[in-house]
Amino acid sequence: ILNVEQSPQSLHVQEGDSTNFTCSFPSSNFYALHWYRWETAKSPEALFVMTLNGDEKKKGRISATLNTKEGYSYLYIKGSQPEDSATYLCAFQTGANNLFFGTGTRLTVIP
């Protein structure tokens, strides 16, 4: 079992604040790094899949960066909105089969 760590475990921010959280993963046997958003009572939804060191992806107010050499990825949310409240999961992929998930960062945006 590979160790994928996410921090913080949870955070509360005010509407309009920008925030970021971290995913740490092994720096060897890297294939891809995934970010998912999991809203309560819904299915996890893929946000980004990143494969190259230095990759930066953006989707609206959400962006992510990747450093495969040091084994971390950051997820940024600019101008948080209440609808951004969810658990954000990262997953480390070593091959075609397995994703190793972190425990997630639970974000609550306070109106």
Place this chain on the structure above:
Amino acid sequence: GAGVSQSPSNKVTEKGKDVELRCDPISGHTALYWYRQSLGQGLEFLIYFQGNSAPDKSGLPSDRFSAERTGGSVSTLTIQRTQQEDSAVYLCASSPTPGVGGQYFGPGTRLTVL
């Protein structure tokens, strides 16, 4: 189009009973995955199916767990002689091409073993 569906959405069972959880992947997706999330834990890989290849069962926690995929589509995860530690949310995901791009998750089945 239709996403991944799972049934039942909730299942409460007594310790020692067998349960079956069903997953209908997105049509045409060749890869199908089962995961579970126990309280306070991350998503844990259980089993992976790809086309007609032998499944990757490396994540199944014990021989009480088994899964099959019929006709390359619907999958059933069976847990025999359930234990309280089996209580978790069981998620199914599918993808059109294994190992490429994100996975599409179903809504999950919340299993509670009393």
